[in-house]
Amino acid sequence: MDVLKVSSKSNPNSVAGALSGIIREKQIVEIQAVGAGAVNQAIKAISIARGFLAPNGIDLVCIPAFTDIIIDGEERTAIKLIIKPWNK
Template identity: 75%
Template sequence: MEVLKVSTRSNPKAVAGALTAAFRNQGSVEIQAVGAGAVNQAVKAIAIARGYLAPNGYDLVMIPAFTEIEIDGEERTAIKFIVEPR
């Protein structure tokens, strides 16, 4: 499963495009975000991607969860969203 990392500065439309392409190739995608701003951008991107894929008959759902990741040698808690078809 492809992992997309989203930051506060990520463009939601660009992330939605990457999510759509990864979804078409693999059928499900994981998005990781650390911090409130990054989670906000990730949720916007998922909403936009749903609009991109709906005309093709896909109804996306997301499953949120916590995950531990390493950033600059430091353990951080991130929110991960598993995006898959309903």
Template identity: 75%
Template sequence: MEVLKVSAKSKPKSVAGALAAVLREKSSAEIQAVGAGAVNQAVKAIAIARGFVAPNGIDLIAIPAFSEIEIDGETRTAIKFIVEPR
């Protein structure tokens, strides 16, 4: 599964375009975000991506979950969204 990493500085429209491209190719993707700002940008990107793929008859769902990731040798808790067609 393709993993897209989102930061608080990520542009939601750019992330949405990448997400839509991955979904058209592989039909599921994972978005990882650490921190409130990054989660906010990720949720916006998912909403925008729904609009991008809707004309193709694809209705997206997002399943949130926690994930432990390592950043600079330190374990952090991330929110991951598994995005796939309904």
């Protein structure tokens, strides 16, 4: 599964474009975000991606979870958002 790492400085439109492309190609993507600002940008990106994918009849579902990651040799807890098409 492809992993997109989002920071508080990530451009939501750029992340949305990458997210949309991966969804079209592989049907599933994981977003990792550490901190409130990064989670905010990730949620914005998912919302924008829904708009990109809607004309093709694709809606999204988001499954949130926690995951432990290593940043600069230090273990941190990140929010993991699994995004995939919603089969109605």
